Amino acid sequence: MHKPARSQIAPGKKVSVVQKHHQRSGTLTEGSVADILTRAPTHPHGIKVRLTDGTVGRVKQILD
Numbered sequence: 001m002h003k004p005a006r007s008q009i010a011p012g013k014k015v016s017v018v019q020k021h022h023q024r025s026g027t028l029t030e031g032s033v034a035d036i037l038t039r040a041p042t043h044p045h046g047i048k049v050r051l052t053d054g055t056v057g058r059v060k061q062i063l064d
Contacts, residue, residue, distance in 0.1 A: 003046045004062050009036055014064075017049060017057030029055055030063065 009015065016028040031051035038047045046058030 003043075004059055006036060006038060006041050006047050008062060009033060009047055009049065009059060011035065013062060015049065015051075015059045016061045016063060017051065017055065017059055018046070019055060019057040022057075028060060029057060031055060 004015075011033050013033045014030065015033055016030050018026060018028055022029075029051070031053055033049045034052045035050040036047060037049060037056065043058070046060055048056065048058050050056050
């Protein structure tokens with residue numbers, strides 16, 4: 001599965017993320033991006049973001 005690059009993610013964009021404690025199960029959480037926490041242009045596990053509800057996780061896909 002292709003993980004989005006930092007340039008594809010912006011505040012307000014709707015995404016699916018996996019939280020640290022859900023990495024083994026792969027449970028996804030949906031929400032809107034509030035902050036981008038990863039500075040690198042890409043990351044092998046996904047770009048880390050904070051959602052508007054305060055959830056922190058790594059982006060697995062961008063939702064339309």
